[in-house]
Amino acid sequence: MALVGDFRQFESFFALYPSLMEVKNYLTQALTIDSAVYKRINALAGTTENTRVEFTYELGGNIRAIEQTYPLKSHTEALYESHKKFVDFQLCVEGAEYFEVGYIKDFTPLTPYNESKDLTIYAKPITPPHRFFFHSGILGIFFPQDVHAGGLTYPIQSHTNAQDTTNTIDLLTQPKKVVLKIPIEYFA
Secondary structure: OOEEEEHHHHHHHHHHOHHHHHHHHHHHHHOOOOOHHHHHHHOOOOOOOOOOEEEEEEEEOOEEEEEEEOOOEEHHHOOEEEOOOEEEEEEEEEOEEEEEEEEHHHOOEOOOOEOOOOEEEEOOOOOOOEEEEEEOOEEEEEOOOEEEEEEEEOEEEOOOOOOOEEEHHHOOOOOEEEEEEEEHHHHO
């Protein structure tokens, strides 16, 4: 079951998993304006607007931090994925994006599981997935049964003119975020 909410709401979650204290400390630094981690993530899109940029850092214990930024895409271009060996902790530091998340049994794989990438890609489900809005401070935790697609925008229907639709890509700024890859064994 995916967990999504303000990072500050995850105190009891981290209390259940003392082995994730370094993860909690890293995520806290990612949201602390004067920390080196925050400054590094915030600088990602400084000269590369509308370009994907990412850097990977090893945190120890086979935990990786992928600091990244990328251009948003329409929800119709969603790339649905899941992982078997790692749990994704995705924290938005700056900017915003939408995510779609659903239960793995509601999706049909498009590709077989790629063990070296720890990745399965899925077709868009018949049952609409849940939609979440991520902005600064929002954390999503995606377990192996949680198929997810991020970096999305949606059309906004105007309240005054039914013919007027504006894509949220015009209203959102490119996210600057971190994805932590946590081995599934931490949750056994």
